[in-house]
Amino acid sequence: MFRQEKLLEVHNLQKNYGKKNNITKALKGVSFDIFPGEFLGIMGPSGSGKTTLLNCIATIIKPTSGRVLLNGKNISAFDSKDLADYRGSRIGYLFQDFALLDNLTGQENILLPLSIHGMDFAKARTKLDELAGFLEIADILNKFPAQMSGGQKQRVAAARSLISEPDIVLADEPTGALDTRSARILMNKLTAINHERGRTILMVSHDPNATSFCSRILFIQDGVIFHELRRQQDESRQKFYERIMQLMAQLGGGSANVL
Numbered sequence: 001m002f003r004q005e006k007l008l009e010v011h012n013l014q015k016n017y018g019k020k021n022n023i024t025k026a027l028k029g030v031s032f033d034i035f036p037g038e039f040l041g042i043m044g045p046s047g048s049g050k051t052t053l054l055n056c057i058a059t060i061i062k063p064t065s066g067r068v069l070l071n072g073k074n075i076s077a078f079d080s081k082d083l084a085d086y087r088g089s090r091i092g093y094l095f096q097d098f099a100l101l102d103n104l105t106g107q108e109n110i111l112l113p114l115s116i117h118g119m120d121f122a123k124a125r126t127k128l129d130e131l132a133g134f135l136e137i138a139d140i141l142n143k144f145p146a147q148m149s150g151g152q153k154q155r156v157a158a159a160r161s162l163i164s165e166p167d168i169v170l171a172d173e174p175t176g177a178l179d180t181r182s183a184r185i186l187m188n189k190l191t192a193i194n195h196e197r198g199r200t201i202l203m204v205s206h207d208p209n210a211t212s213f214c215s216r217i218l219f220i221q222d223g224v225i226f227h228e229l230r231r232q233q234d235e236s237r238q239k240f241y242e243r244i245m246q247l248m249a250q251l252g253g254g255s256a257n258v259l
């Protein structure tokens with residue numbers, strides 16, 4: 001029988017902050033797999049460990065114990081060259097607050113990772129033009145972040161996260177700083193990146209409107225994954241949203257309609 005290879009494996013990840021009498025156990029043994037082409041959401045309330053989990057996968061922070069494997073390779077065993085390649089090319093990162101450099105234009109922000117990791121200029125230019133068209137940011141490429149709307153900034157950040165054609169895009173509350181309309185535009189773009197381009201996405205969010213775009217959602221609370229929801233084939237986003245809300249009703253309230 002055909003068995004799909006796992007793209008990313010998270011094995012029993014634990015992360016403690018602080019020392020001795022003042023320890024916060026942010027992750028208490030988190031395990032899951034991501035398959036190529038998935039759009040996986042991680043949902044959980046504030047302080048449940050979502051950003052900690054994403055930052056361990058991105059190697060921004062070091063887990064206390066446990067392993068993360070990309071294409072079967074343990075990322076904590078990478079030498080400095082493999083680690084630079086992993087951070088620079090194999091993963092793309094989308095932050096809630098965009099993390100654009102204020103003194104660089106949109107285009108310069110997008111191309112920055114490539115100039116650090118040395119992609120061929122002509123290839124980068126072609127890729128930039130293609131992404132700018134797709135993300136509808138072609139007319140703001142020469143603007144500075146202060147001259148862009150929140151939605152435009154996040155689409156520039158999305159282009160930056162995709163320019164190196166990473167194996168996986170890690171998104172941390174990418175709609176958190178956006179109004180409802182900009183959030184929906186961004187989520188539609190991320191969905192198209194996933195559906196039409198087959199790019200794998202791991203997105204953490206506490207917002208059911210955002211995660212209703214995902215194909216599967218893991219729920220985390222107090223550093224532990226406790227439930228999984230899978231979007232059925234042909235299930236509408238409204239129906240999936242309602243199932244997310246039903247589950248969340250056990251933890252708190254919410255609105256019955258997608259935004």
Ligand SMILES: Nc1ncnc2c1ncn2[C@@H]1O[C@H](COP(=O)(O)OP(=O)(O)OP(=O)(O)O)[C@@H](O)[C@H]1O
Nearest residue numbers: 017018024026045046047048049050051052053206
């Ligand atoms: N650098 C740190 N030092 C100490 N404790 C931390 C640190 N970073 C996070 N924590 C704690 O770890 C726990 C998990 O935090 P984390 O930021 O991963 O949660 P989150 O689910 O992303 O929350 P939010 O949705 O509010 O961003 C929280 O109790 C938090 O206070």
